[in-house]
Amino acid sequence: MPLESFAPSRCLTLGIELELQLVSTHDYDLVAAAPDLLRILKQRGFAGDVKPEITASMIEIATGVCATYGQALEQLTALRDGLLDGARRLDIGICGGGAHPFQHWGEQRISDGARFRHLNDLYGYLAKQFTIFGQHVHIGCPGPDEALLLLHGLSRFIPHLIALSASSPFVQGNDTGFDSARLNSIFAFPLSGRAPFALTWAEFQRYFDKMAHTGVVESMKDFYWDIRPKPEFGTIEVRVLDTPLTVGRAARLAVLIQTLARWLIIEKPFRPAEDDYLVYAFNRFQACRFGYGGVWVDPASGEQRVLGDEITRLLSRIGHHAVELGTDEAVAALGNDARARDNDALWLRQRQGADPLLPELVRQQCLRWAEA
Amino acid sequence: MPPDLSFLPAWPPQLGGSFWAAVLLVVAPLAGEAVFRLLRWPRIVGYTLVGLAASAASFDTSGLQLSEGFRRALEVALAVLLFELGSRINPAWLRANPWLIATSLAEAGLTFVLVAAFGHYLGLGSGSSVAVAAVCLVSSPAVVMRVAAEMSARGQVTERLLLFSALNTIYAVVAIQILLASLDHLKSHDPWSAVGQPLGVFAASFVLALLLAGAVGVAQRRLDLRDENSALLLIGLLLLTLALVRLAGASPLLVPLLAGIVLRSRDPRPRLWPRHFGTAGGALVVLLFVVNGMAADWRLIAAGGLAALTLIALRAGAKIAGAVLFGRLSGLSAGQSAALGVALLPMSGTAVLLTASLHSAFPEFGVRVASALAGAVAVMEIAGPLATQWALKFCREAHPGQEEARAA
Numbered sequence: 001m002p003l004e005s006f007a008p009s010r011c012l013t014l015g016i017e018l019e020l021q022l023v024s025t026h027d028y029d030l031v032a033a034a035p036d037l038l039r040i041l042k043q044r045g046f047a048g049d050v051k052p053e054i055t056a057s058m059i060e061i062a063t064g065v066c067a068t069y070g071q072a073l074e075q076l077t078a079l080r081d082g083l084l085d086g087a088r089r090l091d092i093g094i095c096g097g098g099a100h101p102f103q104h105w106g107e108q109r110i111s112d113g114a115r116f117r118h119l120n121d122l123y124g125y126l127a128k129q130f131t132i133f134g135q136h137v138h139i140g141c142p143g144p145d146e147a148l149l150l151l152h153g154l155s156r157f158i159p160h161l162i163a164l165s166a167s168s169p170f171v172q173g174n175d176t177g178f179d180s181a182r183l184n185s186i187f188a189f190p191l192s193g194r195a196p197f198a199l200t201w202a203e204f205q206r207y208f209d210k211m212a213h214t215g216v217v218e219s220m221k222d223f224y225w226d227i228r229p230k231p232e233f234g235t236i237e238v239r240v241l242d243t244p245l246t247v248g249r250a251a252r253l254a255v256l257i258q259t260l261a262r263w264l265i266i267e268k269p270f271r272p273a274e275d276d277y278l279v280y281a282f283n284r285f286q287a288c289r290f291g292y293g294g295v296w297v298d299p300a301s302g303e304q305r306v307l308g309d310e311i312t313r314l315l316s317r318i319g320h321h322a323v324e325l326g327t328d329e330a331v332a333a334l335g336n337d338a339r340a341r342d343n344d345a346l347w348l349r350q351r352q353g354a355d356p357l358l359p360e361l362v363r364q365q366c367l368r369w370a371e372a
Numbered sequence: 373m374p375p376d377l378s379f380l381p382a383w384p385p386q387l388g389g390s391f392w393a394a395v396l397l398v399v400a401p402l403a404g405e406a407v408f409r410l411l412r413w414p415r416i417v418g419y420t421l422v423g424l425a426a427s428a429a430s431f432d433t434s435g436l437q438l439s440e441g442f443r444r445a446l447e448v449a450l451a452v453l454l455f456e457l458g459s460r461i462n463p464a465w466l467r468a469n470p471w472l473i474a475t476s477l478a479e480a481g482l483t484f485v486l487v488a489a490f491g492h493y494l495g496l497g498s499g500s501s502v503a504v505a506a507v508c509l510v511s512s513p514a515v516v517m518r519v520a521a522e523m524s525a526r527g528q529v530t531e532r533l534l535l536f537s538a539l540n541t542i543y544a545v546v547a548i549q550i551l552l553a554s555l556d557h558l559k560s561h562d563p564w565s566a567v568g569q570p571l572g573v574f575a576a577s578f579v580l581a582l583l584l585a586g587a588v589g590v591a592q593r594r595l596d597l598r599d600e601n602s603a604l605l606l607i608g609l610l611l612l613t614l615a616l617v618r619l620a621g622a623s624p625l626l627v628p629l630l631a632g633i634v635l636r637s638r639d640p641r642p643r644l645w646p647r648h649f650g651t652a653g654g655a656l657v658v659l660l661f662v663v664n665g666m667a668a669d670w671r672l673i674a675a676g677g678l679a680a681l682t683l684i685a686l687r688a689g690a691k692i693a694g695a696v697l698f699g700r701l702s703g704l705s706a707g708q709s710a711a712l713g714v715a716l717l718p719m720s721g722t723a724v725l726l727t728a729s730l731h732s733a734f735p736e737f738g739v740r741v742a743s744a745l746a747g748a749v750a751v752m753e754i755a756g757p758l759a760t761q762w763a764l765k766f767c768r769e770a771h772p773g774q775e776e777a778r779a780a
Contacts, residue, residue, distance in 0.1 A: 024526055026460050028642050032768075036528045040703040089703055090528060091465040107771055359642035 003208045003220070006144035006201060009234030010065070012262055012325070013140035016072060016254045017062045018243050019053055019133040020083070020369075021100050021362075023093040028362035030100050030131065032056035032109045033092045040086045048079045054116055055108040055131045059083070059094075065140070069327045073251040080247050084370055095365035096250075097348070098133055098168030098182035098242025102358045105129045105172075126189060132182040133243040135165065137254045138235035139261045144201030146265065151195060151227045151236045152272035153264040154257070155280065158226055158240050159287035159296055160311045164334055165241035165253050166291050167344035173358065179291035179345040180242050183284070191217065192224040193281075197274040204229070226284075240284075245344045245368045252334055255327040256315075262325060263318040270300060292341045311338040396426060400662045414519045414757040416661045421754065423665020444611065446663055449656035451610045451628040453517045454541070455584075458632020459643055460531075461538050471702035472532070476539045479694025479716060483509045484547070486690045487683065494679060499555055504745055506547035508687050508719065511537040512756060513629075514660060515718035519760045524771035529708050530764060533715045538629060540716075545626050549573050576622035581630035584613045588635055598644060607653060665753060680747030684755075687748070691716045708767055715763035718756025719749060 024031040034056045041050055049062040061083065063075040087094050108128045110120045120127040141147035166179035178184070186192050198204040211217045220228060226240045238257055244250045263269065276299040286294030292308030305313075315335040322328040337343060347368075352361050400422045404415035466473050487508040491501030516537045520530050549570040557566035587609050595602045610628060617624050636643070692713030699709025764770055 024531075025462060026531075026642070027644065029526075031526050033528065036703065039705060043700075043703065088468040091462055091468070091531060109768065355641075357642070357644070359644060363640065363642060 002212070003205055004231045006147065006229070006231040007234040008143075009140035010067075011140055011142040011146075011265070012258055013065045013067055014072060014254055014258045015063055015065055015138040015233070015235070016076060016250060017060055017136040017138075018076070018096070018247075018250055019058055019060050019135075020243065021095050021097060021133055021365075022057045022059055022087075023095065023100070023362055023366065025091055025093050025363075025366075028093065028359035028366075030057035030103045030108065031092060033090060034059050034111060036090055037083070037086050037092070040089055041082065044086065046082045046086065048082050050079070050083065052111045052113070052116075054111060054119060054127055056111045057100075057103075057108060058131060058133065068325070069251060069255045069330050072254055073248065076247040076251055080369070093363070093366035095362060095369045096133070096167065096243045096245040097344070097365050098166070098180055099171050099185075100131070100133075101170035101348075101352075101361055102173040103131065105131060123189070126185075129185050129188070132168070132185050134182065134239060135241035135243050135250055135253065137238045137241065137257045138230060138233055139238070139258060140233075140235050142265075144204075144229070144231070145199065147229050147234075147236050148199050148201065148204060149272065150261055150264055151229060152197065152199065152276070153270070154227055154236070154238065154260060155194060155272070156276060156299060157260060157314065158280075159283045159294065159307055160314060161238065161253065161257065162240055162242075162284065162287040163291045163294065163307050163311065164256070164337065164343060165244055165249075166288070167242040167244055167348065169345045169348055170352070170358065170361070175349070175352075178289050179343065180288045182242050183240065183288050186224055189224045191222060193226065194277055195223070195225045195228055197272075197277065199272070242344070245347065245365055246371060247369075249344065252330040255325065255330045256334055259318050259322045259325055259327050259331055262321040266321070269317075273299075275299065291343060291345060292338060308338050308341055311335070392426075396422060396662055397659070400658055404658070414522055414761050416515065416518050416522075417754055417757050419658055419661035420665035420757075423662040424750065424753070425665075426662075427666045444614070445656055446660050447614055447624055448607060448610050449653070449660040450514055451614060451624065452607070452653045453514045453657065453660075454625060455610065455628040455632045457513050457517055457534060457538050458629040458634075459636045460534055461633050461636065463633060463637055465535070469702060471698050472535065474698040475532075475695060475702050476536050478697045479536065479691050479713065480509045480540050480543050482694040483687055483690040484543075486686045490683060490686055499551060502551050503548065504683075506544045506551065507745060508683070508748075509547075510540045510544045510719055511691070511716040512718040513537045513541055514657075514664075515757050516715070516760060518657065518661075519718075519757050520764065523761065523764055523769075525764045525769045526771065527767060527769035528704060529712050529715060529767045530769050532702075532704075532712055533760070533764075536712075536716055538633075541625055541629060545623050546570075546574075549623070573621060573623055574626070576620040577617075577626040578630060580613055580616055580620060580622050580627045581634055583616075584609060584627065584631035585634040585638065588631070589639060592639070592643065603653065680751065683745075683748045684751060687719075688714075688717055711763040711766045714766075715760045717752065717759040719752045 022031055022033045022037065023029065032055070034052045037059060038050060038052065041048075049064070051060045051062070052058075053060050061076075061079040063072060063079065066072040066075060083094055105125065105128045108131045110116050110127060116127075119130075123130075139150065141150055162180050162183070168180050168182040169175055169178060171181045196204075196207050198207055208217075208220075217223065220230065224239075227236055227238050229235075230237045241253055244253065279297040279299050283294075283296055286296065287307055288294075290307075292306070292311070294307045296305050296307040296310045297303070298305065312335060315331055315338070318331070319328070322331040348361065348365075351364050352358070355361070400419045402418075403422045404418035407413040407418040407421070408415045484505045488501045488505035491504045492498065496504065511533075513534075516533055519525075520534065553566045553569045556562075556569065588606065591597065591602065591605055591609070595605070597603070597606065613627060613631075614624055616622075617627050692710055695713030695716065696706065696709045699712070700706065704712065
């Protein structure tokens with residue numbers, strides 16, 4: 001399959017996808033309820049975009065194209081409420097969080113469908129280990145070259161987004177010590193990591209053709225990059241965020257990316273370079289492992305900073321773009337979180353400290369997800 | 373003079389009840405494991421087969437039947453299962469999805485009406501017909517709990533199976549209490565007994581359930597219920613409650629079931645006590661099924677003959693039709709609805725206990741009922757667990773990997 005051409009889209013519009021956990025309200029372990037939930041939503045005439053994911057205890061919701069923070073939050077809230085209505089009829093729980101704290105990957109069931117079966121055949125146990133839950137944010141780009149420029153510009157701030165969204169400290173029953181352990185599951189895939197450094201669509205097209213020629217990939221879907229172009233939507237898709245514990249935080253994170261994109265597109269504060277990626281894996285690891293406390297190395301100057309401080313600096317730099325977009329309130333709230341070193345991973349650790357029973361933690365996550 | 377040999381044990385040795393009980397305890401787990409490994413059947417089928425074989429061979433089982441302590445232990449086993457079942461039931465689900473109530477009433481009601489009509493057709497009196505119908509509407513919570521637990525089943529059909537099995541038990545207890553009271557009323561012409569007696573039973577059951585739930589709730593806050601020490605405490609609490617149940621004339625089925633439900637709705641924090649309260653409870657559950665097998669006399673299968681088979685077929689048809697009727701509205705696929713009906717087929721443990729309570733209240737009445745029922749019960753004790761197992765596998769709710777790994 002050749003690479004699709006880059007569809008036109010309105011610049012700086014956004015779309016949000018959230019992968020959610022379906023849990024039993026008895027033991028709060030994951031339950032393969034996606035087909036049941038999809039059936040009951042369809043029966044009730046629910047209009048939102050809801051899709052199955054690789055294993056049957058996951059479900060994905062997606063907003064339409066949004067222009068503003070208000071729209072994004074409104075659509076996410078409507079999706080959440082529709083899903084909760086269906087879930088109540090099935091007596092299952094729904095929650096956010098990048099990973100389920102104590103599920104066993106071996107007990108997960110691969111969803112029906114040719115693509116899921118193919119992934120299972122190809123990746124073996126990695127497919128079941130892929131029972132992790134992320135937020136993907138699409139940003140509309142005026143054209144393909146601008147999209148690639150934006151992609152490589154945003155790469156620098158991947159650690160910032162990881163620290164702000166991290167919500168997967170517990171995996172397979174243990175505290176991993178990571179704020180976002182979810183991303184470790186993605187790094188296991190051979191086509192994960194960063195996109196190749198190509199700043200024009202023609203160059204990217206050549207890369208894709210070469211890869212397709214080797215037979216390693218068939219479509220853009222086979223790349224599990226942190227940020228990847230999505231030509232059919234005319235967007236780039238940021239995929240490093242853990243699914244937050246609330247739709248409010250999901251909307252705030254999405255418009256932060258929108259605001260960063262506006263700053264990068266309009267001000268062009270720096271020219272992306274291949275050498276930016278020298279510190280990429282290091283910075284990303286630090287953010288996953290230590291969250292706000294991680295070290296962030298400025299790829300341009302080589303200067304080392306504490307990530308939490310760096311986030312505060314960055315947010316103050318893009319302040320007037322936030323005002324222009326009407327995202328200032330959301331961005332300021334995230335700035336406060338960074339100053340207070342507060343994220344969902346901290347919330348999960350605090351709750352688990354107060355009551356160590358992990359099923360109870362998942363129950364609290366469900367309550368938090370349903371909060372207004 | 374022959375030597376005095378009286379100090380030696382008697383010859384041939386007298387093999388008492390405790391010997392045969394011990395033999396059963398050795399054979400039952402082996403049979404359970406055998407059917408599980410060779411046929412991939414639920415282990416409880418093996419336990420029940422051993423019980424059936426023992427009763428068929430007319431082993432001297434009087435030791436088992438006479439021992440008071442032994443029977444109490446079995447009551448506890450059933451109470452453990454009912455309490456576990458209750459603590460998984462979420463009454464709020466019925467409010468959120470009223471089609472569940474419709475489905476439950478449909479499958480239980482249809483079974484009740486069809487079986488009662490069949491009893492009438494056979495020439496049973498209306499009292500006996502109603503009694504048979506009440507016993508038949510139950511989907512044995514013991515079998516359902518055991519099979520679901522052994523398969524580590526989880527999902528919509530499993531959850532609904534447990535819910536409906538609990539509701540069925542409540543319907544049956546209510547129906548039988550009302551029946552007993554109305555029969556009593558016919559005899560004594562005391563209007564108070566017809567109303568007051570069942571109300572008294574329910575009130576006493578509810579109070580005892582609240583007490584048990586309260587006690588377990590306190591224990592849960594102070595102790596880690598996952599360790600063995602606390603498991604023993606739970607079993608002790610159940611024994612104590614059952615003793616009070618007998619004193620107060622409450623229902624030994626209703627009390628542990630309601631206590632579990634009350635406990636869960638009072639405190640939503642997930643409860644993770646060991647399955648069947650640990651090893652001790654687990655062993656009692658094995659025994660429960662052996663004794664169930666012994667209680668059901670397989671010779672009555674022949675005696676029951678066509679009537680028993682028709683009863684089984686009617687009951688199966690009613691349960692499946694009832695489950696399918698509102699299945700889609702309640703959110704299941706057609707296949708899942710039918711499978712739910714099949715999964716609801718087991719009858720045994722509770723059926724036997726209910727028959728026993730009828731029997732002890734009205735000996736002549738119980739015997740008539742027993743002859744119609746016993747054949748059906750004997751067949752369903754083997755077929756029931758297989759039906760539930762098939763249904764849960766069909767709906768892919770058995771935990772992938774685990775079963776195969778253990779059977780290998």
